[in-house]
Amino acid sequence: MDLSIVIPVYNEEESVDLLCQKLDEALQPLSLKYEAVLVDDGSRDKTWQMLLENKRKYPYLHLIRFRRNFGQTAAMAAGLDAAEGNVIITMDADLQNDPKDIPLLLEAMTDEVDVVSGWRKDRKDTFINRRLPSMMANGLISKITGVHLHDYGCTLKAYRKDVIKDVRLYGEMHRFIPALAHWVGGKVIEIPVSHHARQFGTSKYGIGRTFRVVLDLITVKFLMRYSTGPMQILGKIGFQIGFVGALLIGVIFSLNLFATLTGLEFWGDDLVKRPVWPIMGFMFMAFGIQFIGLGLLSEMTIRTYHESQDKRIYAVREEVLPED
Numbered sequence: 001m002d003l004s005i006v007i008p009v010y011n012e013e014e015s016v017d018l019l020c021q022k023l024d025e026a027l028q029p030l031s032l033k034y035e036a037v038l039v040d041d042g043s044r045d046k047t048w049q050m051l052l053e054n055k056r057k058y059p060y061l062h063l064i065r066f067r068r069n070f071g072q073t074a075a076m077a078a079g080l081d082a083a084e085g086n087v088i089i090t091m092d093a094d095l096q097n098d099p100k101d102i103p104l105l106l107e108a109m110t111d112e113v114d115v116v117s118g119w120r121k122d123r124k125d126t127f128i129n130r131r132l133p134s135m136m137a138n139g140l141i142s143k144i145t146g147v148h149l150h151d152y153g154c155t156l157k158a159y160r161k162d163v164i165k166d167v168r169l170y171g172e173m174h175r176f177i178p179a180l181a182h183w184v185g186g187k188v189i190e191i192p193v194s195h196h197a198r199q200f201g202t203s204k205y206g207i208g209r210t211f212r213v214v215l216d217l218i219t220v221k222f223l224m225r226y227s228t229g230p231m232q233i234l235g236k237i238g239f240q241i242g243f244v245g246a247l248l249i250g251v252i253f254s255l256n257l258f259a260t261l262t263g264l265e266f267w268g269d270d271l272v273k274r275p276v277w278p279i280m281g282f283m284f285m286a287f288g289i290q291f292i293g294l295g296l297l298s299e300m301t302i303r304t305y306h307e308s309q310d311k312r313i314y315a316v317r318e319e320v321l322p323e324d
Contacts, residue, residue, distance in 0.1 A: 002032035004085030004161075005102070008075030009093040010041040013050055015199065019093055020054040020061070026099035027060075030106075035322045037062040037079045038093070042069035052320070059323035067317040074314040077169040081312075082319075089158045090174075096124070097156040098194040105158035105191070114163045114186030117149050117178050118156035118193035125197075141217060145179035149190050152176070156193050160186070175213065176220045215239075218292070219299050234295030242288020248281035 005023065009016070020036075027034055038061060040048050048065055055061045064078055080088060089105055091097040101118065108116045125131050134153050142148040152175050159177070163186040167177055178188045215235040 001035060001084040002086055003027075003030070003034040003106070004083035004088045005034070005036040006076065006079030006083055006088060006090045007036065007038045007093050008041055008072050008079065009038050009043065009047055009051070010069065010072070010075070011043045011045050011047060012093045013043075013046040015093060015095050016047060016050040016054060018199075019095055019099075020058055022095070022099045024058055026102045030103065035060050035062050035083070035085065037064065037082050039075040039079045040065040041072065041075040042066045048318075055320055061320075062322040063318075063320040064316055065318040067315045070314040073169050073174040076174040077312070078314050078316065080164055080169075083161070086161050087158055088161055088164055090155055092155045094198055096196050096198055097154075098196060101156060101193045104193065105156070108189060108191050109158050109160070112187055113189050114160045115178050115181045115188040116158040117151070117188060117190045118154040119149070119151045119190050120154050120195035121150070121192040123151075123195050125195075137213065141176070141179070144217060145176070145182075145220060147179045147182045147188055149178060149188070151190070152178070154193065154195075173216050173220065176216065179220060215295075219296065234291050234298060238288040238291030238295065240288075241291060242285050245281045245284025245286075245288060248284065249278060252277050252281065 005027070007019070012019070023036055027036070036058070038051055040051060040063070048063075051061070051063050055063060062082060064082060066075070066078070076090060079090070087106065087109060089102055091099070097118070105116045105118070123131055123134075125134075134151070138150060138152050141152050155174075157178065159181065163181045163184060164177070167180045167184065169177070173180070182188050218235065
């Protein structure tokens with residue numbers, strides 16, 4: 001198999017027909033042996049029935065159906081596990097990614113390149129709640145991982161099979177695949193790709209995941225530097241407790257500094273005579289750091305649990321294989 005297209009699908013009954021049609025139009029001119037792996041992430045509408053109908057038109061479709069909604073990273077992992085192509089391209093099902101860009105990705109995939117990442121240079125999303133947070137996140141991820149990309153959030157990417165198969169996905173880590181691939185020795189480049197306004201429905205994997213992405217970024221940095229789930233809960237608690245402690249310390253020192261400079265008493269005599277509040281602040285910060293550290297240790301433990309027993313982060317209800 002030369003090429004596999006992996007597409008997570010979740011409650012996309014309105015876009016499935018057009019997606020398959022556009023995908024076929026982009027793949028037909030290619031002189032390659034290809035398949036399209038569409039993973040139904042526990043949709044509650046008619047997505048699966050419509051996928052089965054399209055399977056009759058396009059026999060190269062490889063359909064996978066989850067027992068419940070496991071999330072975009074799990075759907076991506078299932079598609080990558082099932083893909084047999086030497087080159088694997090991932091994309092969204094909402095038609096904001098354009099299948100016509102598939103040949104561009106393949107053209108950029110030279111012998112020296114292992115990952116081609118799409119860049120939605122002319123992104124058709126609102127600025128305040130989509131593009132601005134994305135710009136900030138891309139800068140932060142690039143700085144921390146050392147892999148500088150304009151658009152980590154773009155799902156449209158191409159990977160060599162021998163690189164992507166070495167990458168294990170957990171949490172919200174599908175967006176960090178280029179960094180993880182670079183970590184295992186892959187060369188990553190970025191090219192501009194088309195981006196369209198959403199035609200149907202609303203985003204199923206929205207910006208509400210931002211906080212979880214930040215926690216996974218910490219995990220990625222930890223893994224990339226110190227080693228070859230639980231962080232999501234423990235890390236969240238740690239951030240909240242640590243923030244309360246830092247805020248308390250900041251307020252106390254600001255009030256006392258103001259009182260010292262003006263001669264006015266806003267917070268008692270001084271910090272030495274009333275140490276209870278700063279002690280509580282430092283304790284909260286210490287507890288936050290402990291929770292985050294515990295999250296990192298638990299993250300390594302859960303990876304050992306999954307990988308040593310070959311356990312997956314998803315459960316498949318049904319699978320329909322492609323036809324030759």
